[in-house]
Amino acid sequence: MTKQRGQIVIDKILDTAERLFYTQGYCNTGINQVIDEADIAKGSLYKHFESKTDLMVAYLQRFHQRWYERIEQEISKTEDPKKKLLAILEYHGQRQHIREFGGCPFIKANNEAGMSDPRILAEIQQAKQRLKNLIKTLVSQSNHKKLMTDKELTETIYLMTEGGVAAASVFKQDKDLQAAKKILQKLI
Amino acid sequence: MTKQRGQIVIDKILDTAERLFYTQGYCNTGINQVIDEADIAKGSLYKHFESKTDLMVAYLQRFHQRWYERIEQEISKTEDPKKKLLAILEYHGQRQHIREFGGCPFIKANNEAGMSDPRILAEIQQAKQRLKNLIKTLVSQSNHKKLMTDKELTETIYLMTEGGVAAASVFKQDKDLQAAKKILQKLI
DNA sequence: AATTAAATAGACAAATCTGTCTATTTAATT
C-alpha cells in the first residue's frame, strides 16, 4: 500500500504550514507562501482545506498527535517513573534548542488564533491536559519524597515545564529548563 | 502644568494600541483600527511614530514601566518578604482575571513580533529579568525553609509564575496560579 | 491679534491578502 497522490499533497501542505506557522507566525504567513514553499497549486490547497483557519486547525491536530507520540517515545527509554519525569523536562529543553527557542507551538497558536476558532483553543487545551495527565500518572507511580502531595508535585512539574519553555523563548536558551530539572531531582 | 496637546494624542494612541495589540494581537490589528478607536487622524499617528513597529516598541516600553510599577506597588502592601512573594503569584492571578485570561502581554508580543525587531525582544527580556531579580531579592530576604537554595527557589517561583500565566491563557482560569501560591506556601 | 505649530479628514499609492475560477496537464482506474 503506497501513499495516495492526495495524501502526498496534503502532507506537503501540512509540513509547510507547520514550519511557517511556527517560525513566522500564523498571521505573518500568507497562503501564497505556503503553496510556493510546499510546491503545490493553490487549487490543491483549497481542495483539501476550506480556509486558512481550517489549515491551522488541521496543522494543530496533526501536530498534537505527533507531539504526544514523541513524548511517549522519549519517556519509554527508561522504566523509572522519576527518570521519566526528568526526561520530560530534558526533552522540552532539547526541543526548544531544535526550535531555536521559538517557544511552545501551542501557546503561540493560542496567542495568535486561540480566540478566532473554538477548534483551535479546544485542541490546545486537550494537548496541555494530556501533558498534565501524563505527569500526574508518573508522579503517582514515582514513590517520591512526599515533600508535597501528588497533586502539588504534578502541578509544580507542569508549571515548571510550561514556564521553562516560555523562558526559553524569551532568553533564547534552555538553562531555565535545565534548572527546573535539577530542582525536580531534589523534589522527587 | 497641564498636559500638552501632543501628549494627549500620544496617550490616546498608546492606550488604544495597548488594548488592541493585547486583545486582538499585533498582526490582527491594523493602523486604521487604531486611529479609528483612538479617535485621532492618521497623520497624527505617523507624526509621533515612524511605523507600526515603532508603535509596538513604544507600547511595550510604556507597558513595561507601568507593569513593574504595579508589581512594586502591590508587594509594598506587606512588609514580610514571604508574603511579598506570595503576593506576586496572587497578583498575576488577579491580572489574568482582569485580562480575561489572555496570557502574558510580553510573551504574546514576543511570539508575534519578537524576531521582527531587536528592540522588541530586548524590552521583553529586560522586563522578565526585572521580575526574576525582584523574586531573587525577596527570596534572599525571606528566611525560607532552605528546602532548596536561594537560586533554586527563585527559579521555581519564576517558573511557576510564568507557567501559571501560560496555563491561565490556555484553560481560561487562574487555578494553576492559585495552586502555585499554595505550593509556594509549603516551600517557604 | 498675529504667527506658528499641530491635528484633522480623507484621498491615494502600492503592495498584499484570501479565496475563486478556468483551462490544461497529469495520473490513476476501469
Place this chain on the structure above:
DNA sequence: AATTAAATAGACAGATTTGTCTATTTAATT
C-alpha cells in the same frame, strides 16, 4: 486504451494593508 479524478498554472476579484500627501481647521504662543 478510455475514462475519470486530481493536480497544475495563473488570472482575477475584492478586500485590506501600511504609509504618504494635501488642504483645512484648531489650538497654543508671541
